[in-house]
Amino acid sequence: MTTGDLSGTDAAPARRPAGTAPGLASLGAVTSARVGLARTGTAMTTADLLAFQSDHAQAREAVHAAFEVDRLMAEFDAAGVRTVPVATRSGGRGQYLRHPEAGRRLSGSARELLSAEAVDSPDVVLILSDGLSATAANRHGVGFVLDLRRRLLAESLNVAPVVIAPFARVGLLNDVGAALGVAVAVIVLGERPGLSAPDGLSVYAEYAPRSGLTDADRNCISNIRPGGLPPAIAADRAAELIRTMIDRRTSGVGLTVEYDDPSPPVDRGYGRNGWIASGGM
Amino acid sequence: MRLTATVGATGFTFHGLRDLLAKASPARSGDELSGVAATDERERVAAQLCLADVELRAFLEEPVIPYEQDEVTRLILDTHDPAAFAPVSHLTVGELRDHLLSYEVGSAELAALAPGLTPEMVAAVSKLMRNQDLIAVASKVSVVTAFRDTIGLPGRLSSRIQPNHPTDDPAGIALSIVDGLTFGCGDACIGINPAMDTVTGTVDLLRILDDVIHRFAIPTQSCVLTHVTNTLAAIERGAPVDLVFQSIAGTQDANRSFGIDLALLVEARAAALSLERGTVGDNVMYFETGQGSCLSAGADHGVDQQTLEARAYGVARHFSPLLVNTVVGFIGPEYLYDGRQIRRAGLEDHFCGKVLGLPMGCDVCYTNHAEADQNDSDDLMTLLAVAGCTYFMGVPGADDIMLEYQSTSYHDIAFLQRQLARRPAPEFDGWLHESGLVDEHGHLLPVARDHPLVAVTRS
Numbered sequence: 097m098t099t100g101d102l103s104g105t106d107a108a109p110a111r112r113p114a115g116t117a118p119g120l121a122s123l124g125a126v127t128s129a130r131v132g133l134a135r136t137g138t139a140m141t142t143a144d145l146l147a148f149q150s151d152h153a154q155a156r157e158a159v160h161a162a163f164e165v166d167r168l169m170a171e172f173d174a175a176g177v178r179t180v181p182v183a184t185r186s187g188g189r190g191q192y193l194r195h196p197e198a199g200r201r202l203s204g205s206a207r208e209l210l211s212a213e214a215v216d217s218p219d220v221v222l223i224l225s226d227g228l229s230a231t232a233a234n235r236h237g238v239g240f241v242l243d244l245r246r247r248l249l250a251e252s253l254n255v256a257p258v259v260i261a262p263f264a265r266v267g268l269l270n271d272v273g274a275a276l277g278v279a280v281a282v283i284v285l286g287e288r289p290g291l292s293a294p295d296g297l298s299v300y301a302e303y304a305p306r307s308g309l310t311d312a313d314r315n316c317i318s319n320i321r322p323g324g325l326p327p328a329i330a331a332d333r334a335a336e337l338i339r340t341m342i343d344r345r346t347s348g349v350g351l352t353v354e355y356d357d358p359s360p361p362v363d364r365g366y367g368r369n370g371w372i373a374s375g376g377m
Numbered sequence: 378m379r380l381t382a383t384v385g386a387t388g389f390t391f392h393g394l395r396d397l398l399a400k401a402s403p404a405r406s407g408d409e410l411s412g413v414a415a416t417d418e419r420e421r422v423a424a425q426l427c428l429a430d431v432e433l434r435a436f437l438e439e440p441v442i443p444y445e446q447d448e449v450t451r452l453i454l455d456t457h458d459p460a461a462f463a464p465v466s467h468l469t470v471g472e473l474r475d476h477l478l479s480y481e482v483g484s485a486e487l488a489a490l491a492p493g494l495t496p497e498m499v500a501a502v503s504k505l506m507r508n509q510d511l512i513a514v515a516s517k518v519s520v521v522t523a524f525r526d527t528i529g530l531p532g533r534l535s536s537r538i539q540p541n542h543p544t545d546d547p548a549g550i551a552l553s554i555v556d557g558l559t560f561g562c563g564d565a566c567i568g569i570n571p572a573m574d575t576v577t578g579t580v581d582l583l584r585i586l587d588d589v590i591h592r593f594a595i596p597t598q599s600c601v602l603t604h605v606t607n608t609l610a611a612i613e614r615g616a617p618v619d620l621v622f623q624s625i626a627g628t629q630d631a632n633r634s635f636g637i638d639l640a641l642l643v644e645a646r647a648a649a650l651s652l653e654r655g656t657v658g659d660n661v662m663y664f665e666t667g668q669g670s671c672l673s674a675g676a677d678h679g680v681d682q683q684t685l686e687a688r689a690y691g692v693a694r695h696f697s698p699l700l701v702n703t704v705v706g707f708i709g710p711e712y713l714y715d716g717r718q719i720r721r722a723g724l725e726d727h728f729c730g731k732v733l734g735l736p737m738g739c740d741v742c743y744t745n746h747a748e749a750d751q752n753d754s755d756d757l758m759t760l761l762a763v764a765g766c767t768y769f770m771g772v773p774g775a776d777d778i779m780l781e782y783q784s785t786s787y788h789d790i791a792f793l794q795r796q797l798a799r800r801p802a803p804e805f806d807g808w809l810h811e812s813g814l815v816d817e818h819g820h821l822l823p824v825a826r827d828h829p830l831v832a833v834t835r836s
Contacts, residue, residue: 126546126548126549126552127542127546127548127549127550127552127553127778128543128778129540129541129542129549129552129553129773129774129776129778130773130774130775130776130786131552131553131556131773131774132552132556133773133774133788135560135788135791135821137795138788138791138792138794138795138821139788139792140774140786140788144774148751148774148775148776149751151776152745152750152751152783155745156745158745159745159746193710193711193714193746194406194409194410194710194711194714195410195711196711228746288744288745288746288781289745289746289781290745290776290778290781290782291745291776291778291781291783292776292778292781294745
């Protein structure tokens with residue numbers, strides 16, 4: 097984001113009104129917080145104001161952008177990977193935002209469609225959804241899912257066709273997983289965008305998916321994006337997580353995975369010490 | 378209790394007090410999500426007409442959640458003060474509204490009345506009030522608390538520095554703190570939401586905050602907003618704990634989902650008091666709340682989210698907190714859909730908290746999937762400041778990079794103080810002057826590169 101540079105290039109030093117601590121400006125490397133911002137009177141300067149609005153506009157766009165289902169399916173097709181588009185019970189973005197439960201359930205016809213795929217007895221299903229950031233799914237969704245799928249195939253796992261599910265919440269894992277009878281259901285979806293990152297993906301996975309499972313039964317890898325947790329590393333971790341679930345026949349809060357790559361965890365739970373913002377769940 | 382009313386040519390019937398409260402509540406997505414909301418404005422007004430005629434004593438006889446099922450209900454009813462209630466015991470909800478707004482009821486009367494009102498009574502009267510009523514009454518309430526400085530005095534507006542960092546990096550946190558101090562923020566507390574919710578992490582952060590506060594002799598208090606059990610464990614390890622934080626809600630089941638009950642809060646408060654770290658007061662608790670938290674935990678018992686929020690204040694006031702704030706726009710659009718609903722909820726929460734006797738602040742905020750923006754925040758924070766809101770959050774550039782939402786900025790605090798001629802807590806304001814951060818007009822001063830505060834961020 098533009099304000100990550102605190103050297104004053106956005107608000108040129110000559111125009112930086114008296115009042116900002118100039119010594120703070122050089123220390124921005126330790127945080128991406130908007131520290132050391134200039135002020136005019138008590139207000140933000142024009143440059144900082146517009147930088148903020150620019151970031152907010154991108155975050156809003158991420159939430160409301162169209163999920164490019166046709167393009168993504170064509171990309172999967174070009175990679176030789178079959179897809180199954182399904183509908184949740186969310187009729188549109190407005191309902192999706194107001195009624196999270198509708199995004200956790202398959203429509204009736206989608207359930208039948210998926211049940212027909214169960215004859216191949218897949219081990220794992222990968223679901224791709226826009227979630228709360230269509231921008232994230234549009235930008236990184238196909239690449240990440242293909243990457244993860246390759247890793248699973250290399251482990252001799254039988255992977256179902258990729259399920260494309262607009263307006264899904266994490267809880268859709270239960271319906272999709274149960275319809276296919278898989279050991280592990282995985283959903284890749286856009287996470288609630290922040291100002292600094294409108295395009296983060298999250299992965300949630302659960303073992304033995306079925307009706308009634310909750311977040312406590314799932315494991316999550318979040319902030320997947322260039323500049324966050326790099327998608328290639330996230331795909332390694334996700335594959336390892338899925339392998340571990342199958343080996344230990346469980347998932348959820350009781351399952352801890354020591355990843356081969358010990359780079360710092362960026363697992364922001366959006367928790368405010370008890371209650372949780374609706375961050376795409 | 379009258380449970381039918383006619384609006385235009387249409388008659389409406391309601392089913393008891395819980396139903397009346399829910400249907401009388403101004404529209405919001407959370408009540409629609411849980412299915413308790415009025416179906417249209419006519420039904421809402423019909424419910425308000427009925428609610429206005431409900432006698433206040435009915436709330437003592439018909440709890441919205443049964444006494445036997447819920448320790449919050451038991452706390453509310455067991456601690457109700459009949460003597461304080463006496464002056465209004467003959468009134469209806471509608472008459473209470475008129476009473477609260479009258480010239481005759483001022484700060485002293487409201488303070489005396491608080492122990493006599495239950496959260497449900499206050500929630501009920503708020504549902505009959507317009508936004509200006511919520512502002513008018515709340516601004517008459519005075520709630521003063523203290524630890525190392527005195528919060529809530531007339532003419533004051535306080536702020537919490539919220540220097541969150543995605544990995545709890547000490548240098549990043551220190552930089553955000555210093556930035557906030559140079560804006561005159563931080564007199565309510567310096568409070569970190571930790572990214573890593575562990576005891577060791579909590580202790581480390583507490584030591585950093587304690588070091589900053591004591592090195593510069595800042596008359597304020599620190600807080601790491603972790604689970605109460607982590608804070609208790611930190612106290613056992615000898616960590617410098619000023620305030621005990623906890624998120625609380627309005628039902629026993631919701632609190633259980635947070636991993637707490639009333640007994641645990643009693644224990645935590647006693648532990649913090651035993652440290653005797655306050656210099657000018659001993660209010661050691663800090664609570665956060667927010668409409669929708671019970672519903673999101675599946676623990677709403679069919680009660681509307683605003684009434685449940687007021688019940689959380691019923692919990693809070695039992696513990697004499699230094700600070701309470703409603704995190705009004707954090708939870709998401711399925712509970713408060715847009716800027717209009719967030720604004721209404723913020724004003725309601727502040728009103729209910731103040732009338733119940735709490736040092737009420739507000740995290741004026743929104744997430745990026747809510748229909749809201751900075752203008753909505755400007756509106757709500759200004760309205761709340763006019764209403765006498767005790768404190769607001771100060772976040773660098775309004776952008777919380779750990780919790781990924783927008784709150785109020787250091788700039789916003791300076792704006793509100795200047796616009797409404799308010800100052801921080803007196804002890805802290807004195808420190809700002811001594812430290813060369815503000816001039817005799819209260820204007821922020823340029824901070825030199827060699828100012829000790831700035832120098833500390835280099836070490």
